[in-house]
Amino acid sequence: MDKEKLDNFFRGRLSDSEQQQVKDWIASQGEGWVDAYMQEHWDNVEFPAAPGQKENMKEKVLLHLPDRERSIKWINLLKVAAVFLLAAAGYWWWKLVQRPPAPEWHIVSNEGTGHQILKDTLPDGSVVILNEHSQIRYASTYNKKNRTVELTGEAFFEVTHDKARPFIVKAGQVETRVYGTAFSITAYPASGQLRVGLQRGSIGVSYDTSHTAPEKMLVPGQLLIYNKSNNTASIENQTPDKVEAWTTGKLVFYKTPVNDVFLQLEQRYDVHFRYDNSLGDKTITATFDGAPLEKVLQHISFVWNIHFRQHGDSIDVR
Structure with a gap:
């Protein structure tokens, strides 16, 4: 095929009969030839083009190929699509099989019958003392990557030190991160305040719902009082023996x-x-x-x- 005629074909300068002659010749060369021609000639300075015009032109050329050529093209596309769908289905089946089951929750509760104090030992050896009408819960994944418990009510914790797995107590909007210590948290839902008192060791308390503020670090003998109504907190001094006094009744x-x-x-x-x-x-x-x-x-x-x-x-x- 004459190169000048091909150039004029892509410029739209041929008569109807000449255009058909070129179309028949392109059909005999196949889609691969169209890709090669586009790659070689399209970026020539004599052919300025708007974004996407190259792809549009190729589609127009392929659209005018004889039915046999177009049928082969779509059959090949369908084969590729089928392989893709099978691969996707296999991937999601694998994800479903590999997805770990939802963790189970372990609950330790003191219903307050007879005004008794409840003492329990957690899987890592940490000890929790629950006041009446209080409850903690923790997932079956406890002590694997971390040690997180959720508290409602009042509890005193003596935490086994483990630098690799932090001990975290979540109570309402307040999160207390423990670094091996003994402390008390009072977090009754109906109360206007939440209190965290440190007896020994070190803890960091977060109460900023945006999670942008740094932890408030407490030293032994300090009591953090968090006001739920305005999301503010103050730190008071309290003798360490008062922190666990309630555990004796x-x-x-x-x-x-x-x-x-x-x-x-x-x-x-x-x-x-x-x-x-x-x-x-x-x-x-x-x-x-x-x-x-x-x-x-x-x-x-x-x-x-x-x-x-x-x-x-x-x-x-x-």
């Missing part, structure tokens, strides 16, 4: 809002407090060792001039 309040005091008294003495929001930001700092409810209420009444009237298991606050 004591009631321990340290700058605890009166509302949260009432919540703990409800759990301990099986009563219900009825009050409005006039209590404001009053707090209580006191420790009660086996004291009856009446003595606790007398102390609160003396400190804040709050009056109580009991009717069965309900207590009105004024």
Whole structure:
């Protein structure tokens, strides 16, 4: 085939009869020739082209090939597609077979019957002490890549040191990362605060929901108080022995809002407090060792001039 005629064909300068003659010749050469010709000539400066025009031109040429040539082309494409679909199906079947099963959850719960403290040992040897109406749960993958537990309520942890597998406690929005230590967390859902107290060792506490702020590092004798309402926290000093005092059955309040005091008294003495929001930001700092409810209420009444009237298991606050 004359090169000049081929060039004029791609420029669209031939008569109908000449175009058909060139089409028949291209069909006899096959699709591979079209690719080779395009590769050799398209980028010549005499053939300026818009993006994608090269591919469009090739498709137009192939579209005008005789039916036999086009049939071979589509059969080959279908073969490739079939191989691809089989490979994809095999891949997803392999992924389904290889996907690990969802982890099972182990739950340790203290329902609070008889005001008992519950002690349990985790798979790595760490010890947890649960206050009444408290619960932890951890996945069956615990102690493999990490050691993560989820807490509701109040717990004291004595953690076995393992630098390769961090010990993490998740309680609401707060995450505590442990570096081998003994500490306490109070995280009752109905409470307006969440507290983390460190007895010994070192811990880092995160409460920033955006996960951009650095951990708050605590040293022994420090208490982090997180306020749920405004996502802020403060750090107070507290003697280390107070951190686990509640594990012996004591009631321990340290700058605890009166509302949260009432919540703990409800759990301990099986009563219900009825009050409005006039209590404001009053707090209580006191420790009660086996004291009856009446003595606790007398102390609160003396400190804040709050009056109580009991009717069965309900207590009105004024």
